[in-house]
Amino acid sequence: MKAAHAAQGEDLTAEPHAAHEGTRDVDRHAVHEVTREADSHAAHEGTRDADRHTVHEVTREADSHAAHEADAHAAHKATHKADPHAAHKAGDQAAREADPADHRAAREVIDIATGTWRAQALYAAAALRIPDHIAGGAVSCEALAALTGTGEDAVRRLMRLLATMGVFEGTETAGYRLNAVSTLLRSDVSGSMRDMCLIYGEEFHRAWGAVLPALRTGGTGFEEAFGSSLGDYLRDTPGAGPKFQRAMSVGSAPFATVSRAIDFSRHHTVVDVGGGYGTLLSLVLRGNPGLRGVLFDLPHMAPLAHEHLADAVDPGRYEIVTGDVFEEVPPGGDAYLLSRVLQDWDDADCVRLLVNCRRAMGSSGRLFILERVVAEDRSTALPVLWDVHLMLIAGGRERTLPEYRSLLARAGLRLESLEPLPLETSLLVASPA
């Protein structure tokens, strides 16, 4: 393993996802909103104890499917009241409600089957920088076509679809305007989701296109489509690594809450294993001025991590160490972070890397794992979606709480607690068994 350098400072008050700043209670409230579990507030409170998660799951099980649907319907209506895009969504909703009851299932199939069309329309807008152009004053389809090098008729039809989907406000005659959704597709805003839309619409779209061969062979759709694993592709394709990391950063909204969710006061050195860009590490270091940090990742990630950390953290507070997590994890830390790493590997590999973390952390260290936990009662939405996505792009998986417990136990670790974070992400805290 090789040590690389340290450097200095950006104002993290400007860090993306400021919406998630706030008290932990507020964050929990956000989790409630996302998971639509109106009655689980009590169960969520104080869920540092992993067993409370079980209580929480039991509570969820008590909800009937019908109740869930009713909640969803109520939530949808409530959303309409508060949501600035209600006018657009209302058109969509009105179209649904006009369907006779015996056609609802057909509508459902059409909605699901055309989901990829919606996603690709969103991708096109992001790739063509349409939100940036509208922000710059180009509100007519004629101007947008000229600026994006596309046909005016084509842009007109794309914008009509996107406005109907609630992505833009306005009309062709009045001109189009940004709303909260399209603002997130601008390239120059805090929390921009443009990079995520690009990789989803390009590499990941192609990987999903190979879903059948992947399911049949047990390989990944990514390998079917690109002829190499995602890891090799990111290492060998110019520009692919930064593109992937920028997309990963978009999904790091829960990171802003980690500094508050973890009491680092008893820790001195935090090691971010597979830390990528260093987005999480920089937030943790900024939130805990007494802490030192080590970012550990593959050698090709070091320049990217250096670039980010050099801008975000004071000199001397961190080092970048490169190596292979399956060989050794840097020792000497007393807090180890493992964010969105286990999701990429099968159980045997997870145990191997967890054993290396256990070895590095000594007897008094703690391991903090950020992952999406699949609820066993079908009440989680994003974890099961990402579970299939991970299977198709990396051969990885999302796991249930018992599955995490089992992996940890096989590596000599014990699950201490679980805390829900925004966007259906969880913080699992483990210590030596």
Ligand SMILES: C[S@@+](CC[C@H](N)C(=O)[O-])C[C@H]1O[C@@H](n2cnc3c(N)ncnc32)[C@H](O)[C@@H]1O
């Ligand atoms: C999905 S990314 C997660 C990055 C970051 N922790 C986050 O949550 O944004 C997985 C990370 O694991 C790193 N990684 C993959 N294989 C590794 C290995 N064998 N040794 C060390 N790091 C590895 C990748 O380079 C990547 O940065």
